[in-house]
Amino acid sequence: MEEELLGIFSNYFEQPLIDEIVQEGKIIEVPAGETIMDIGQYIRSMPLLLSGAIKVLREDDEGDELLLYYLEQGETCSVTMACCMGHTKSEIRAITETDAKIVMVPVQKMEEWMAKYKGWRNYVFDSYQNRLNELLQTVDSIAFKNLDQRLMDYLKKKVEVTKDNRIRSTHQEIAYDLHTSRVVVSRLLKKLEKMKKLVLHRNYIHVIDL
Amino acid sequence: MEEELLGIFSNYFEQPLIDEIVQEGKIIEVPAGETIMDIGQYIRSMPLLLSGAIKVLREDDEGDELLLYYLEQGETCSVTMACCMGHTKSEIRAITETDAKIVMVPVQKMEEWMAKYKGWRNYVFDSYQNRLNELLQTVDSIAFKNLDQRLMDYLKKKVEVTKDNRIRSTHQEIAYDLHTSRVVVSRLLKKLEKMKKLVLHRNYIHVIDL
DNA sequence: AACCCTCAGTAACAAAGGGCACAGACTTAC
DNA sequence: GTAAGTCTGTGCCCTTTGTTACTGAGGGTT
Numbered sequence: 515m516e517e518e519l520l521g522i523f524s525n526y527f528e529q530p531l532i533d534e535i536v537q538e539g540k541i542i543e544v545p546a547g548e549t550i551m552d553i554g555q556y557i558r559s560m561p562l563l564l565s566g567a568i569k570v571l572r573e574d575d576e577g578d579e580l581l582l583y584y585l586e587q588g589e590t591c592s593v594t595m596a597c598c599m600g601h602t603k604s605e606i607r608a609i610t611e612t613d614a615k616i617v618m619v620p621v622q623k624m625e626e627w628m629a630k631y632k633g634w635r636n637y638v639f640d641s642y643q644n645r646l647n648e649l650l651q652t653v654d655s656i657a658f659k660n661l662d663q664r665l666m667d668y669l670k671k672k673v674e675v676t677k678d679n680r681i682r683s684t685h686q687e688i689a690y691d692l693h694t695s696r697v698v699v700s701r702l703l704k705k706l707e708k709m710k711k712l713v714l715h716r717n718y719i720h721v722i723d724l
Numbered sequence: 725m726e727e728e729l730l731g732i733f734s735n736y737f738e739q740p741l742i743d744e745i746v747q748e749g750k751i752i753e754v755p756a757g758e759t760i761m762d763i764g765q766y767i768r769s770m771p772l773l774l775s776g777a778i779k780v781l782r783e784d785d786e787g788d789e790l791l792l793y794y795l796e797q798g799e800t801c802s803v804t805m806a807c808c809m810g811h812t813k814s815e816i817r818a819i820t821e822t823d824a825k826i827v828m829v830p831v832q833k834m835e836e837w838m839a840k841y842k843g844w845r846n847y848v849f850d851s852y853q854n855r856l857n858e859l860l861q862t863v864d865s866i867a868f869k870n871l872d873q874r875l876m877d878y879l880k881k882k883v884e885v886t887k888d889n890r891i892r893s894t895h896q897e898i899a900y901d902l903h904t905s906r907v908v909v910s911r912l913l914k915k916l917e918k919m920k921k922l923v924l925h926r927n928y929i930h931v932i933d934l
Numbered sequence: 935a936a937c938c939c940t941c942a943g944t945a946a947c948a949a950a951g952g953g954c955a956c957a958g959a960c961t962t963a964c
Numbered sequence: 965g966t967a968a969g970t971c972t973g974t975g976c977c978c979t980t981t982g983t984t985a986c987t988g989a990g991g992g993t994t
Contacts (some may be wrong), residue, residue, distance in 0.1 A: 556822055572860060574868040582863070593860075596853035631892055635838055640854050643806035649859050650782060650803075650815055653792070657866050657903055658784040661981070684941065693867055695982055700942060716941060716990060871951070894971065905952055910972060926971060927958060 518564050519617070522588045531627065535562075539617040544610045551608040557597050559618040560574070566614025567675045571607050580656075581668070581691040583648040584611060584675045592645035595638065598624060612676055622711050664692060665702050669712070670724050681719040687718040727762040729827070732798045736847040736904045741837065745772075749827040755903050761818040767807050769828040772800050776824025777885045781817050781901070790866075791878070793858040794821060794885045802855035805848065808834060822886055874902060875912050879922070880934050891929040 516536050517654055523532070539562070542552060546566075551557065553573055561568075568585040570593070585608075593606050598621040627634040655664055668691065685699045692699070703719070706712050710717050713720040726746050731866040733742070749772070754760055756776075761767065763783055778795040780803070795801055795818075803816050808831040841899075865874055878901065883889050895909045902909070913929065915921050923930040 572863060572867075575863055576868075578868055580863070580867045586946080592852070593856055596849070596856050599849045600853050602853075605857065629839075629842065632839065639806070639809045642802070642856075643810050643812075646803055646806050646852075646856065646859070647815065649856070649863070653782060653790070653859070653863060653866070654784060656863070657782075657790045658786075658788055696942085697944085697964075697983075698981065701981095703946085714942080896971080906972085907953075907974090908951060911951095911974085914973070924972080 518615075519528060522564065523562075523637070526640075527633045528631060531631045532635055533628070534623070535617065535619065538623050539619045542616050542618060543674065544614050544616060546610050546612050546614075548610050551591075551594065551604055551606070552612060553604055553607050555604045556601075557594055557604055557621070559620050560595055560598055560624060561608075562588060562617045562619060563587055564615040564617060566616075568608050568614060569611045569691075571609070572605075573607060578693055579690050579713070580650055580693040582606065582647075584671065589644065590641050592642045595624070597675065661692070661694060662702055662705070665699070666706070666711075666724050668692060669719070669721060673721050673724075679721045681721060682717065683719070684717060698708065713718040728825075732774065733772075734848070734851075737843045738841060739845055740826050741841045744827065744833070744837070745827065747828045752826050752828060754820050754824050756820050756824075759817060759821045760820060760826070761801075761804060761814055761816070763814055765814045766811075766876050767804055767831070768812055769830050770800060770805055770808055771818075771835060772827045772829060772904060773797055774825040774827060775819040776826075778818050778824060779821045779901075780814070781819070783817060788903055789817075789900050790903040792816065792862055793855075794881065795884065799854065800851050802852045805834070805851065829867050871902070871904060871908065872912055872915070875909065876900060876916070876921075876934050879929070879931060883934075889931040891928070891931060892927065894927060 516532065519532050519535060527535070540559075541564075543597055544566075545634070550561070550568070552637075565587055568591070570582045570585060570591060572580050590604075591608060592610070594604065596602075597604050624634075624638075627649050628638065655667060659667075665688070668688065669681060672681050684701065686696045688703075689696045691698045703712070703714055706724075709713050710722060711724050712722050726742065729742050729745060731739070735746070742849075750769075751774075754776075760771070760778070773795050775797055778801070780792045780795060782790050782792055801816075801818060803817070804814065807814050807930060834848075838848065841904075865877060869877075875898070878898065879891060882891050882893075895913065896906045898913075899906045899909045913922070913924055917924050920932060921934050922932050
């Protein structure tokens, strides 16, 4: 664990902090598709993502979903952090997009480290900044772009995150993430196929070039 | 200035911090409608809002706008803070919604205080949390609600923020904030008037009950 | 083979929202 | 007063997106 942390976080964390994380943190390995955090849940420890990807989504009262953003290696969920610090319930759901390796750090340590380690403070701040910016991107995308563009962005991001140009999702799953309907997704995908940007198959999509 | 700070922030800030803010901060009074921060601008000091309200909005490349949220007494703009800390350009525009009194704090002090004062750290964190939650609300609203509802929410919020049930805006201005067109706003407002929720006038709207 | 289930394609229609055009009311400048 | 400019109301039509309903293809089970 230590060398992994060093590899990923060494530009942020000083050695004593790394040692503390090794000592206090608990490593977990989660297969793809698991819900690791849900709406309304209280949070007692904070995840640092060592490998894999996590998708973070929002849900309204009627169960409609919307993908907010992905977390990747070295990142952490600021929304979660905010919940920890504020001791409030989670506002979002987090699901592993790929198999993932995560260090869980107890909340109390977080506060302690904020005072103690400059590196930790910087990391936490940068995380907030990144999350805010991602959220702004999300806002842009739903406010200013039409579905065609949003779908393309979604597919691009998916390929990037999974490092696989075969997207193993059904049209229905994509529709959930974009908060639209299956029929609409099928329609637009067909259009993209005609434009030779991808090839459709049952249960997966082969992305050529977006 | 000191007693104002005490009144608003005393539950967060310890006395020595108040003293430092009084010493380092610069108070400015800004009339309604002024742009106090713009997209692409570098930021050297951070605003703490003593009184009044500030609206924060996003703009895309084509100049389309969207209201993100309002800042009210005692709040600060986390997006700005993130820019400060990351030394990047502003991603948003901030405009005074009413006359406002603001303390501007130099960025360098911020970092110093983060290490030095627990109260400052808590304040900064809570601000982040509040902003993130507001942004999530904004996402919900554009993703899950239709324009009727968004317009009503907008008017409600406006009354709350300006403490005035006469909304002194043209339909065009409302349309900008909601990122839609004037015609659509006029249409929906008329509908609300027919439902006796408000009375329309030239240049202002008298809100009855939403 | 017959059956079942999930997934994808498609047509037809509905609804929400946006764009254009124009009219009328009010405001300000002259 | 007239003229010019701004703001609002409304009718009509178009585009985008959502809904319903049905079809058939693929794959697994018995």
